[in-house]
Amino acid sequence: MKTQTYTLNLGPQHPSTHGVLRVVLELDGETCVGSKTHVGYLHRGIEKILEDRTYPQVIPYTDRLDYLAGINNNLVYVQTMEKMMNIEIPERAEYIRVMLAELMRIASHMVGIGIYIMDLGAISAVFYPFIEREKILDMMAHLSGSRMTFNYMRIGGLAHDIHSDFKPELDKFIVEFPRFIEDYHRLIDDNEIFIARTKNVGTITAEKAKSYGLTGPNLRACGVKHDIRKTNPYGIYNRFDFEVPVGEIGDCYDRYVVRMKEVEESFKIIQQAYKELPDGPVMAKVPKLIKPPIGDVYHQTENPKGVLGCYVVSDGTPKPSRVHFRRPSFNNISIFDEIFIGHKIADIIAILASFDFVLGEVDA
């Protein structure tokens, strides 16, 4: 029988492309024989805009990169600037930064895992992680006045000290969160359908992952123990005791497992930081007009989605000459075209969901 392939345009308006990713699939029945990923539907030209902003004005723009973990994006930029200007920041600010960054890592992974399971068809499974995320977002809203675009960090410290409401809310979260983890493992881990849908689907070898520049949980799921917090600690991350979970074969199931374990490790870091939280100021002495010396600095941090790098070139004026972000989601999705081949449509959805990318970061 003579058959022919056909083209299916998955996105930019499709519920499972997490925004406006567009994948043009060449299909033979249900099986993918070719794919081309298109990006750029959410491009706002952030890097170009930043060339016309002063250094402190850059911070709110970073919130809009990976909008599910705004604090972590704040962090990479302010740390780059501190590196450039050799600013020592107060201990208390360092601890609060770590706590918030790890809280947002949990919040981001809650979205990643929840949406992942939802895209596999279990709609209820998105609600339980979102409840936990909502607690974190409420905490952050009371702290910074905003649920997702915080603009809370400053070059040299933080905008202000933590609010009096923050501690009771964090206490409550620390008590309630382990129970959620336990329940969710019971709900998902051994589910036959979940295993059938994710085991050996979208398998990536360690070599291939490295060659495509994968980072974050997607790289660690392939068995590569790479975490900037361990290999090249920034801030005060060398003071905390935590593990770097890795997967075995880099399939969709491993990506779920690694994220779940990472959430637990982040929870451990939060508890340690919270226990050791020192008193003192949260802002270092920073000149009113920030005018870094001529030169360039690259700095990278471990974001929920992977390694977020920030490259700033200064020409000695109050405005940066060039700001560039190495956005992990952008590099992560570059592997899609290769691993989609040979999978069914349902698998492609599973792979898309398991990568947990954010289009705000892909397109910048």
Next chain:
Amino acid sequence: MEFFNKIFVYIAQFIRETLAALGFTPVWVEMGMGTVYLVAILGVCTLAALFYVLWERKLAGYIQYRPGPNRLGPNGWFQTVADAIKLLTKEDIVPCGADKAVHLLAPVFIFVPTVLALAVVPFGEGMAAIDLDLGIFYLIAVTSLSTIPIFMGGWGSNNKYSLLGAMRAVAQMVSYEIPLVFSLLGVVLITGTLQLQGIVEAQSKVWFVFLQPIAFLIFIIAATAETNRAPFDLPEGESELTAGIYTEYSGMKWALFFLAEYCNLFIVSAIGVTVFLGGWQGPFLPSWVWFFIKTHLLFSFFIWIRWTFPRIRVDQLMNFGWKFLVPLSLANVFITGIGVYIYYNGLGW
């Protein structure tokens, strides 16, 4: 008690006698009764759909730690009515390039097998519109017709997602028809009748769910697949095919598909209750009350499944159907046959 048990039977009798007393010939009396039955069935069908649309949303809400619809009317119970009005007043969109006639007829045809199937369901003692001798056979025959309108909808929409959904629907419904039939066949072997009232009466001592537990499980799985509900909602596949066969449907045409889905689920719940859970039999309460209680519980069970499990993949669906359910149901029929033979004839030595 006896009066309430047979209240609907008495009403039907009263109408029949009135028609006869008015001087109609027997043929016209039968025609009149047919209309009455049809109206009653459509009433049950619509009410059930209206109720269960809301009930599913409520139950899903409870599962997901949220209240569900709770604004309109007492505790949100008028929500479906408001939704229906909204859908009725929406613009009717036919995509360009669609096969207009097929696209339009699909949501109408989807109701035909539904109404046909309800004609033989015994809602209570003596409360079946038509008590066919071939009840089960008829049910299976008419419910399998629902594949055709779904395929019409998917084909007529001129959309690749819809076409994919239609292909999945046909493959799935044809594959799962077989284990469904075999699961019911075990019960038929035991009772020796295809008549639904007879099957219900045979369960006066013990429900068939205890004699045929494997068949009941196969029935639940195959029925979920037949009605295209999660984890077998591949034709719809919200996160994969956007809405599959329903992608290009909006307004009242979509609502008809939606209502038919709930009616069909009501029917499979009713069949499950009739064949495996003792039908309308039960103590104290009138028989039709028992029937609706049991159907409601089985329906809620289907809702619970839907809101808990992820969706399975199309090749896994086929493997599961052909390599597991079909052999298992065949084995079940075989063992039941041996059991029945030994029960009636002894071991013969």
